[in-house]
Amino acid sequence: MLAFARKFFRSPSSKRRRGGWWSATTTHHTPVEDAIGVIAGTVLTALGITMLSHLGFMTGGTAGLAFLVFYATGWNYGLIFFVLNLPFYALAVARMGRAFSIKTSFGVGLLSLMTAFAPQFLRFDYIDPLFGAMLGGLLIGFGLLALFRHRASAGGVGILAVYLQDRFGWRAGWTQMITDLIVLCGAFVVIQPWAIVYSIIGAVVMNLFLGVNHRTDRYLAT
Template identity: 25%
Template sequence: FLIPNKIAAGGVSGLATVLYYLWGWPVGMVLFLINTPLFLAGLGFYGPRFGIKTFFGSTFLALAVEYWGRMVHPLTLDPLLASLCGGALTGIGVGLAFRYRGTTGGTDLAAKLLNHFTALTMGQALLVFDGLVIALAGMVFKSAELMLYALIALVAAGKMIDGVLEGFNYSKGAFIISDQSERIAQRILEEMNRGVTGLSGRGIYSGKCREVLLCIVGRAEETRLKRLVKEEDPKAFVIITNVHEVLGEGFKE
């Protein structure tokens, strides 16, 4: 999806794509050459177990890109479809590697090493590497549109990585602060058949102690919960947040 459409969505694969169109260097070869010193550095800092996983992951990626690309024709030449599908597939692959404590080499390993030596977080380090690659691609291809498509692919990959690592079937967590907490809790128990936990809270400005309700519901129940709270207390303060994993009765066992 990505290479035939000149979409360099960050990372070593994005850099390899730029070099392929710039000088004709095979993408698989560039991936292997760049990942080899990173693999050796990772082997020294994180031990043989991590190094072996990185070696197999990066080598398989290089071979797959090189030979699979020759065997399969591009499925689409629409850059938007290519960026979405290519980014999603990249995210699934990287997410699976991370889930089983491996890596495909590339900038995720470089970011890990940079994080080890500097104050940059993994996210900041990845942003630096990917931003430089996308900027280089924009200059080489002389196209702002291809830079934007690369960003779309990067976002799609990030979303899929999060989905693989944290799960797609997330729930909703609600913190409810209200003068009618007893009534709200009772209705949640009876009408929604969901558990409610009462937490002790204190308003810093008012200095008053108040009960804070904590409730976990499914995504489809979020609207119903907010409507229920509004019916009991239109002035209630409600915080809704995504909860990526819930274990226990009524959720995942």
């Protein structure tokens, strides 16, 4: 038993020598850790989007563009979201590397499926509009943070935000906030002004959370 314990709890350096790229270090996640992080981030993001959709609100970024098309046409949200993300994959493949592209593709595909089928397995009885807007924005913020920290994104603007942070040091949260506010300006043609106010509150909560918590000088793992 003692010999087994020594083998199991061997030093991290020896594990890295034997495990290679699979082993975690202070600056590197294992594939299993990445998978868990991407799945968790996708679930939280999908829950926040479903909550905002139930309330008739919006969010920003590519998800917000999908909301604009969804409210204008009534088409399936998950399918719209998936199609809108396709052009951004070129940037991911060209600039962000294969690992980022694979993890992001997996996250976007899973998020598209979850939001497409969410009404069949998740329904809300009552949510206060202000509370729902803030909680929905916070859930999406947590989800995106998990994705960013595992070198992935929810696609679209998230890919651009991560690229700009890596290339120029621009905070991903602030990039997301600017694009979100631009998208929300287009919401005046599809939803009521009072819903836009709540949507802006949710977007501000989400992006303030990201702006404060997603910093390369505080989190170095990839």
